[in-house]
Structure formats: C-alpha cells, structure tokens
Amino acid sequence: MKAISLLRSPAVRDGLGIGVAVGAAGLAFGTAAVAAGLSPAQAVFTSAFMFTGASQFALIGVVAGGGDLVAGMLGALLLGARNTLYGLRLADVLGWRGGVRRALAAHGVIDETTAATLAQPDRASARLAFTTTFVVLGASWVVTTLVGALATRRVSDIDAWGLDAVGPAIFLALLWPRLREGGARARLIAGLGAGLALAATPVLPPGVPVLLAASAALIALIGPESPAAETADDTEEVRS
Amino acid sequence: MTLWIALIATAVGCYLLKYAGLAAPRRLLDNVWLRRFATAVPLALLAALIAVEALRGEGQTLAWDTARMGGVGAAVAALALRAPFLVVVLVAAGVTAGLRALGL
Numbered sequence: 001m002k003a004i005s006l007l008r009s010p011a012v013r014d015g016l017g018i019g020v021a022v023g024a025a026g027l028a029f030g031t032a033a034v035a036a037g038l039s040p041a042q043a044v045f046t047s048a049f050m051f052t053g054a055s056q057f058a059l060i061g062v063v064a065g066g067g068d069l070v071a072g073m074l075g076a077l078l079l080g081a082r083n084t085l086y087g088l089r090l091a092d093v094l095g096w097r098g099g100v101r102r103a104l105a106a107h108g109v110i111d112e113t114t115a116a117t118l119a120q121p122d123r124a125s126a127r128l129a130f131t132t133t134f135v136v137l138g139a140s141w142v143v144t145t146l147v148g149a150l151a152t153r154r155v156s157d158i159d160a161w162g163l164d165a166v167g168p169a170i171f172l173a174l175l176w177p178r179l180r181e182g183g184a185r186a187r188l189i190a191g192l193g194a195g196l197a198l199a200a201t202p203v204l205p206p207g208v209p210v211l212l213a214a215s216a217a218l219i220a221l222i223g224p225e226s227p228a229a230e231t232a233d234d235t236e237e238v239r240s
Numbered sequence: 241m242t243l244w245i246a247l248i249a250t251a252v253g254c255y256l257l258k259y260a261g262l263a264a265p266r267r268l269l270d271n272v273w274l275r276r277f278a279t280a281v282p283l284a285l286l287a288a289l290i291a292v293e294a295l296r297g298e299g300q301t302l303a304w305d306t307a308r309m310g311g312v313g314a315a316v317a318a319l320a321l322r323a324p325f326l327v328v329v330l331v332a333a334g335v336t337a338g339l340r341a342l343g344l
Contacts, residue, residue: 172316
C-alpha cells in the first residue's frame with residue numbers, strides 16, 4: 001500500500017517523468033561523445049561524474065572540433081556555474097545541513113532536479129522530488145549514455161542519422177524558456193553572445209569563441225534590472 | 241590520457257560548483273551584481289553554442305548545411321509549439337536525417 005501511495009504522490013510522479021524523458025537524451029550524448037572521439041568508458045564516466053548535460057555537450061563539442069581542451073574545460077565550467085545558483089536556492093528548500101547527505105545531494109544539483117524540487121509545496125515533498133529525480137534521471141542518463149556510445153561504434157555514418165543537429169537542439173531547448181521569460185534584454189544578450197562567437201570562430205581556436213561570448217552577459221549589469229530577469233533562471237526548461 | 245585528465249578535472253570542477261551553492265553563506269544570494277551577471281551568463285553561452293555548432297564547418301570555418309539548419313529550424317518550431325524536450329531532440333535529428341536522405 002505504501003509503495004502505491006508513494007508512486008501516486010506528485011513529487012515522485014514528476015521525478016519519474018523528468019527522469020525518463022531527460023535520461024533518453026543520454027542516448028544523444030553517448031552517440032555524440034563517441035563520434036567526438038571519446039571511448040565508451042570516457043562517455044559513461046562523463047555522464048556519471050560530470051553529470052550536467054549542457055557542460056558535457058559543450059566539452060565534447062570542443063573535442064569534436066579538435067579544439068583546445070583548456071578552453072573546452074573553461075566553457076564547461078562556466079556553464080556548470082549555473083548549478084551554483086541552483087544550489088543557493090535549494091539549500092533553503094531542502095534544508096540538509098549534515099555533511100555526508102549534503103555532499104551527496106550536491107552532485108544532483110542540476111536543471112531538472114531544481115525544476116522538480118522548486119515545484120513542490122513543502123519541504124517533505126521537495127526532498128522526495130529531489131531524491132526521486134536525482135536517482136531516476138541519474139540512472140537512466142548513465143545507462144542511455146552507455147547504450148548510445150556502444151551503438152555509435154556500429155553506426156558508420158553519424159551524419160546520416162542527423163545527430164549533428166542534436167547538440168544545437170538540446171541547447172535551444174535549454175535556452176528557450178530563459179528567452180521567453182527574460183524579455184528584450186535576454187534576447188539582446190543571447191544575440192550578442194551568438195554574434196561574438198560566430199565572428200571569433202574563424203580567428204580563434206575552437207572553444208575560445210564560446211568563452212568570449214560570455215562577456216555579452218556584462219550587458220545585464222547596465223541600467224535597471226528587468227523584472228523578469230530574476231525568475232528567468234528558474235529552471236522551467238524540462239516542463240515547458 | 242590528456243583527455244582523461246581533462247574529463248576528471250572538469251568533473252571535479254563541476255561538482256565543486258554545485259557544492260559551493262549548497263554550502264555557501266546565504267548573503268551571497270543578496271549580491272545583486274553577482275546574481276544579475278550569473279543569471280545572464282547561460283543566456284550568452286547557450287546562444288553561442290547553438291550558433292557555433294549549427295554553423296560548424298571544416299576546421300575553423302563556418303558553413304551552411306541545409307539539412308542541419310532544417311533540423312534546427314524544426315527544433316525551434318517544436319519549441320514554439322511547446323513540445324517536450326525529448327520530442328524537440330527527436331524532431332531535430334529526424335528532420336536532418338530526412339533532408340539528407342533526400343540529398344540536401
């Protein structure tokens with residue numbers, strides 16, 4: 001009985017739904033990683049221990065382009081820095097002060113777990129949603145990465161499957177809710193970032209143009225704060 | 241080997257960034273400049289990644305690949321129709337593969 005009522009709770013249901021849907025994107029990561037030159041072991045290691053999708057795709061994008069690894073690492077870390085903001089929010093919501101539990105939970109602080117956790121009405125269901133999403137998403141992300149990585153070795157022509165469009169599509173899906181909620185200033189920052197990166201691509205080593213684009217974020221410091229900008233990072237991406 | 245070191249270092253860095261948020265003093269959240277900049281960085285980075293990967297050519301050149309751009313356009317359409325994450329990704333790959341099969 002207890003298991004059934006647990007499965008019916010919105011906190012668990014949200015976690016399962018998000019976990020399954022996003023874990024499937026692990027297939028795309030596994031294939032893209034091996035196509036970029038990672039071994040299946042390296043792809044699975046990345047999904048298990050880096051465990052933050054946008055950073056992972058950004059890093060293998062640089063590897064695929066034969067770019068400077070240090071630039072790729074910095075780009076991945078800059079993208080991963082948004083998890084710091086999520087952590088700041090989640091610390092109060094989850095209220096886990098203890099050392100080991102907090103250290104374990106930290107690994108699971110990503111877009112999707114934050115979205116699921118912040119959607120809950122109270123601390124008990126927030127903890128339940130966080131844990132369910134973390135566990136389900138983590139398991140399916142790692143397993144599907146392995147499946148994708150092994151499948152790629154048997155597929156001779158990656159491009160024929162349209163997999164080169166998967167990376168941009170994933171970044172688009174992450175950017176979309178931020179653009180919709182962030183207003184004109186968000187579109188300006190995004191447009192300038194894209195423009196800077198494109199202009200720099202022919203003259204700077206792969207990975208560096210994307211780093212340079214981060215300077216477009218300085219526009220956010222000019223003038224009054226746009227009212228929507230504060231909520232724009234509130235992780236709607238999975239459910240939107 | 242170099243690749244392994246890069247992967248491990250980045251994984252450690254990503255973990256420390258996550259942990260820093262959970263363990264940081266609350267007053268950091270109150271710094272308006274830090275928050276405004278940090279909220280804006282993903283916007284610029286994600287847009288840059290989309291542009292660079294969509295228009296990636298040989299080496300450091302930019303190139304227009306009609307099939308790939310068709311897939312990216314289809315992803316935009318799917319997002320405008322509020323399709324879920326997985327559908328957006330599948331549509332992008334499917335349209336690109338379809339256009340390539342047609343010889344574009």
